[in-house]
Amino acid sequence: MPVPAPNLYPPFNIVRLAYVELFVTDLIKSRTFYVDVLGLQVTHEEADRITLRAMEERGHHCIVLCEAEQPSASVLGFRLYDDPDLDKAHDWFQAQGLQVEWVERSWQGRTLRTRDPQGIPIEFYVRMDHLEPIHQKYALYRGVRPLRIDHFNCFSPNVDEAVAFYNSIGFRVTEYTEDEETKRLWAAWMHRKGGVHDMAFTNGVGPRLHHTAFWVPNPLAIIDLLDLMSTTGWLSNIERGPGRHGISNAFFLYIRDPDGHRIEIYCSDYLTVDPDLPPIKWDLKDPQRQTLWGAPAPRSWFEEGSVFAGTPVREADLKAQPIVAP
Template identity: 75%
Template structure:
């Protein structure tokens, strides 16, 4: 089976993923979870929003929590190379018949919002407020010691269509899963920044956010987080892991925030900067695809996710299923 061809000279330059906006139902409870348990640093806040960054990041925020009536996912944020590329991006989406709305995004420069063809809300900017470095202020390190935001993973009802669109923006496939007969894409991992992925797509009811991931220094930080969560009232928020993925080779843990948004804690994947890097194929029924050690994921991992604001859900076109834990 062929995957959509990479576009090495896209119409504008996306540097990397940047941030995500999540609506939460109790801003104080969510603040405590992300700041006190995970260890993200609060950079600004009021009664309706909390902005946080991880310890290696110089940008003002990698996650924004907004108070609301229901827990939903909002914009997935991406940084482009400069203001010229921001204008080129807006023009590109307009020519594709996709909406472009310029917005006032606090702590960011010129910013516009759009949606991909399946309905995922996206946000693009070139400049964000820069903050002093804190990566050597070790007294601030707590929780799982998150260093940076790493990737988004989304359910897609049409993985091939998602891959084709993001390929056209310069994302490149690093690993993928196809169906049993090899005729169709079931999942794919795509990058801009030189890791295994900035965004990934998994077959399922969607589009929905599956998870947002944060990079941590070592697997031992994940063990520390498990000890912390299990003794501070969060044991029920531990969903899957720890373990090592077959795909990406990364060490992982999946947890849920107070509104059910899924967070992956992630480290130890590999470099993918070469433009001619060949994608790695995985069989859907390979037990080492999900976890190198062979343990299957729970059913919740394949069925539950965060709805995107204002996005209509579609049933997946594929009926193939992976191995699911009993």
């Protein structure tokens, strides 16, 4: 199936990804990981919930950690441009036969909750409480010095279907991996904000959250994080990297939080704002696809992910095999 032509006039205007809510089993341990190790800033804290933001963000939060008996991903949040877009989104999703509801979200205005056709829970909002700028408060910088949330990647049982749906609401494909034998999509990277992606899809058992990524100042910040994690009891939480992706050209590191939720530390991708930018095609068997330097990812990277709470998963339709590290 070919990559669809970009939909330049979608039914409502999505600005960017905005936040993720994760269920964790030990909030104190998770706080240590996200605050003391990664360096995210606490914006609210209570017995069973912590909200966090990165250094350049003015919105109240980009990640919400909620204590639960079992770890899972709760929801992915996206910002819309203006209030009429919320009503347009409500009517559009309802017309597609997808359930919609208005939900109460602390520190946010009206918030619309729905699911995409594969079952990923998603929310849309326009207004979030603004906080004072802290990007020049350098005494607060620690860990990997995260600047902002950058993207989500989700396992999808049918990447062609996922791309078609997100294309219909205005996401544009920047890069994609095609299985040469079937000519079907094995993975795709789609954006709204002008980077390589706000949302990506990887072939696999799904829907599941593969990872949430945070943008950092430079590759040296990643090296500093590796030194910190390897000497403070977090060595086994380093999963993959550091390295440079072929896809996106970004410098990366993948780590796992105490419950196994995967976090990518990410920098140095490229600008994609031109609406007619042709997407870049990669072959599934190209060794430079995963890592420009040729190193393949471990099996865990292709098989493990965070389930979405209350969302059943199914096997992938496409059985093509990528290159896997021994």
